[in-house]
Amino acid sequence: MLKTVAAVVIDKVAPFEFGVVCEVFGIDRTEEGVPAFDFLVCGERPGEPLPTSVGAQLVPANGLDAVERADLVAVPAATLRDDYPPAVLDALRGAADRGATLLSVCSGAFILGAAGLLDGRHCTTHWRHGQQLLDRFPSIKLDPDVLFVDDGNIITSAGTAAGIDACLHLVRRELGSHVANVIARRMVVPPQRDGGQRQYVELPIPECTADSLSPILTWLLGNLRVEHTVADLARRAQMSERTFARRFVAETGTTPNKWLTMQRVLRARQLLEATPMSVEEVADECGFGSAALMRHHFYKIVGVAPKDYRRTFGAATA
Missing domain, CATH: 3.40.50.880 (Class I glutamine amidotransferase (GATase) domain)
Incomplete structure (x- = not known):
């Protein structure tokens, strides 16, 4: 202890x-x-x-x-x-x-x-x-x-x-x-920037460095389950696709798709830690569409499979 x-x-x-x-x-x-x-x-x-x-x-x-x-x-x-x-x-x-x-x-x-x-x-x-x-x-x-x-x-x-x-x-x-x-x-920091057992995160979580995109990023975090395109997000932000994509990279350090994938993985980690939801249910809740796609992105970013992560950091283990 x-x-x-x-x-x-x-x-x-x-x-x-x-x-x-x-x-x-x-x-x-x-x-x-x-x-x-x-x-x-x-x-x-x-x-x-x-x-x-x-x-x-x-x-x-x-x-x-x-x-x-x-x-x-x-x-x-x-x-x-x-x-x-x-x-x-x-x-x-x-x-x-x-x-x-x-x-x-x-x-x-x-x-x-x-x-x-x-x-x-x-x-x-x-x-x-x-x-x-x-x-x-x-x-x-x-x-x-x-x-x-x-x-x-x-x-x-x-x-x-x-x-x-x-x-x-x-x-x-x-x-x-x-x-x-x-x-x-x-x-007031992300609690998520770590790896699973003996696994390591190689990139910081992209965050917004200016106020202009903060409203849409906040909205996205509440709507991860929905499929989003750059065109849809640009319209919501009242920008052209080109301007939106350029502004997004400038303010977050990454592309809209990569940012969404990272946030979905972070949400999946929260659910794996704190809920008994199955991997399939977590994948659906986070907007991955399939458990296989979630496993692919989860392993790529976190370094371990979702089930292995839950075994280490799940509420029952803690």
Whole structure:
């Protein structure tokens, strides 16, 4: 059970990546049914200010001895360097040896690598640092193009917002979909950007970056079951097909058909997690038309078959 979370910080820690861990595990949401986490911020010298990567300071309240009682040890990103504090590396090795789960955000993977914890393990980091991580730790099994990698007791994530995905994935894995969804709603982020067991999402969920298409996207989310053509959507948006298609790609980063397919898969995942509906019923509800077509798109995007996903993340399992 995930009860105690230790965030291990060093000098030049990245505030956003540290904040991601704080946001998911450090805020009391017990009134909404989220179990309380004993959240510990740990440093080599408790009570002493640490410089962050942006000029502000951070003061860890706990020493590294507190890591010994953590179920999860989170390692936020920090400025890359040749050497990391030996005491921090020892604390991470000790946590791994006693069976704790370790999670890195962005370049925090370099700290895990320096502790020898990524040798022979599947992992990832920010795309800018992937080759550097591989050069420095050649025995790792790097997956450079993914949001995060779940390799059992070691979870590594890519840059910045991918840390949110990794944290929510871990919450879902350990505490179930409901808890992860509650936290995600409070954070106003999608709770869905993860893979099934040992499977990885390679592309972020496309979202709208401007207001002009927001009404039609909202309407589409409520009408996934209906077949849509670009011509129909263009008429609803009061645009020509060409203008609509161009605007859609500019604002969401993908085409209307790909966006719809992704949203249908996300809806299918919700139904597989939370309802006893059959795969055929889910396919119909989400607008795929057939279970075979849903299985094709689901496997392509999520990485596992719908039944395997339900076996891992369904309400009965959780």
